[in-house]
Amino acid sequence: MEADSIWLAIAVMAGVTYAIRMLPLVILKREIRQPNVRAFLYYVPYATLTAMTIPAAIVEAPTLISGLSGVFIAILLAFWRVSLVLVAAIASFTVWIVEAFL
Amino acid sequence: MRFCVLRNLRSFLHGMYAGIPIGLGYFAVSFAFGIQARAAGLSAVQAFLLSGTNLTSAGQFAGLAVIQSAGSLATLALTQVVINLRYCLMSCALSQKLSAETPFAHRFLMACGVTDEIFGVSISVRGYLSPYYLYGQTVVAWPGWAFGTLSGALAGNILPSSITAALGMALYGMFVAIVVPAAREDRKVLSVVFAAALLSMLFWYCPILSSISPGTRIILVTFLTAGTAAFCYPMPSAEVRHGS
Numbered sequence: 001m002e003a004d005s006i007w008l009a010i011a012v013m014a015g016v017t018y019a020i021r022m023l024p025l026v027i028l029k030r031e032i033r034q035p036n037v038r039a040f041l042y043y044v045p046y047a048t049l050t051a052m053t054i055p056a057a058i059v060e061a062p063t064l065i066s067g068l069s070g071v072f073i074a075i076l077l078a079f080w081r082v083s084l085v086l087v088a089a090i091a092s093f094t095v096w097i098v099e100a101f102l
Numbered sequence: 103m104r105f106c107v108l109r110n111l112r113s114f115l116h117g118m119y120a121g122i123p124i125g126l127g128y129f130a131v132s133f134a135f136g137i138q139a140r141a142a143g144l145s146a147v148q149a150f151l152l153s154g155t156n157l158t159s160a161g162q163f164a165g166l167a168v169i170q171s172a173g174s175l176a177t178l179a180l181t182q183v184v185i186n187l188r189y190c191l192m193s194c195a196l197s198q199k200l201s202a203e204t205p206f207a208h209r210f211l212m213a214c215g216v217t218d219e220i221f222g223v224s225i226s227v228r229g230y231l232s233p234y235y236l237y238g239q240t241v242v243a244w245p246g247w248a249f250g251t252l253s254g255a256l257a258g259n260i261l262p263s264s265i266t267a268a269l270g271m272a273l274y275g276m277f278v279a280i281v282v283p284a285a286r287e288d289r290k291v292l293s294v295v296f297a298a299a300l301l302s303m304l305f306w307y308c309p310i311l312s313s314i315s316p317g318t319r320i321i322l323v324t325f326l327t328a329g330t331a332a333f334c335y336p337m338p339s340a341e342v343r344h345g346s
Contacts, residue, residue: 005175006148012175013165014155016182017189022213024193026206032194035336041191042337043294043328046284048185049160049277050298051323055306056316057274062267070271071278078282084219085127091275092134096268 066098110234117238124219124239125246131159132247134272136254137261138163142170146255153251157217157244161186163273167316177318184321192221199224199231208233215240218280290335298327 032038053071061067074091082090132153139149144166156162164185168178193216200209212233220239224231258266285292305311305319314322 006144006169008175009165009169009178010148010152010155012179013152013161013182016179017156017158017161017186018213020183020186021189021193021216022210024190025197025200025209025213025216028194028197033339035338036332038339039335039337040328040332041187041194043291043331044184044191044324045160045188046281046291046294047298047324047328047331048164048188048320049281050295051302051320051327052160052164052185053274053277053281054299054302057271059306060270062264067271071274074271074275074278075282078279079286081283082279083127084276084279085123085130087279088127088131088134088272088275091278092268092270092272095271096264099264099267 061095062099063102065102066095069098070095110232113232113234114238117235117240118242119238120223120235121220121239121242124223124243127219128243128246129250129253131272131276132250133254133257134269135159135162135166136251136256137258137266137269138166138273139251140255140258142166144169144255146252149255150248150252154244154248157214157247158186158189159273159276164316164320167320171315173315173318177315181321184324188218189216189221192216192218192225195225196221196231199227200233201230204233212236215243217243219243290331294327294331297330298323301326 032041057071058064058067061070070091073094074087077087077090135153136146136149139152140146144152152162152165156165161182164181165178168181173181193213196212196216197209215236220236220243223239224236227235254269261269281291281295285295301323302319305314305323
């Protein structure tokens with residue numbers, strides 16, 4: 001993207017993201033009751049985050065083995081409910097260790 | 103009147119205290135984002151402004167993918183809508199936690215601070231939510247996110263490539279830490295996650311499908327899997343839970 005359009009891209013992202021956060025707070029006086037809409041909004045983050053992580057986290061890592069190790073360790077730690085920050089830190093560390101010793 | 107000011111100050115300070123771990127965590131993760139932003143062709147100032155005005159990991163990260171692949175502004179906007187749609191749900195929930203007398207000015211200002219973590223902390227208070235509690239968290243968390251990005255964008259160049267590559271895993275680790283505990287508790291979430299992972303791999307490796315840009319791929323996978331789940335498992339009001 002050209003330098004000019006990067007500024008534009010930042011503005012678009014900021015505007016859209018703010019609108020999503022602001023509109024329900026300003027408009028909504030009652031809660032959403034439609035069960036399918038509620039369910040959709042509930043499932044969206046999990047679907048999105050998964051689609052962003054798999055397979056990008058593995059294929060973007062320096063090697064397949066370090067990518068797989070990082071994701072595997074992250075899943076394991078998250079399953080044990082280790083805090084978000086620690087999971088992120090240890091997953092990074094795993095990639096570094098695997099790359100350093102293989 | 104004086105009592106009111108003191109109460110608001112108290113809420114604000116409590117919020118700042120709750121915001122400390124959030125800000126520290128943001129710094130670490132946004133440091134990795136700063137490095138990636140430079141790799142995607144943004145200047146350090148652009149990366150700082152992007153983080154300062156967006157305050158969202160997943161959305162910014164997906165936005166970078168669109169910028170890097172020279173996607174259109176419409177694709178970019180649609181990507182942001184889809185990926186940040188969860189904030190809509192969070193704001194809906196927060197709107198129910200506010201006293202009906204909360205003025206519009208507060209509602210407009212509060213919207214700046216609706217993130218996964220701040221929402222999670224704010225929604226868990228007893229009774230009505232004081233906007234000042236949310237502001238307190240935001241003023242501590244925001245610098246962590248914005249200056250973490252700036253530091254990453256500036257230091258990314260001087261760090262060895264082995265470390266920048268490893269830091270790239272930090273954001274993904276954070277996503278995993280959001281998804282896995284929820285999938286462990288709720289089998290419906292687990293099925294959504296499995297379906298999204300399979301579909302995403304299909305889009306990535308299939309000869310024709312792999313030509314679809316990352317932003318569009320994420321949108322399609324999200325609509326297909328979350329849409330199917332919403333159709334199969336509707337959620338009555340009493341049962342709603344909010345991802346953190």
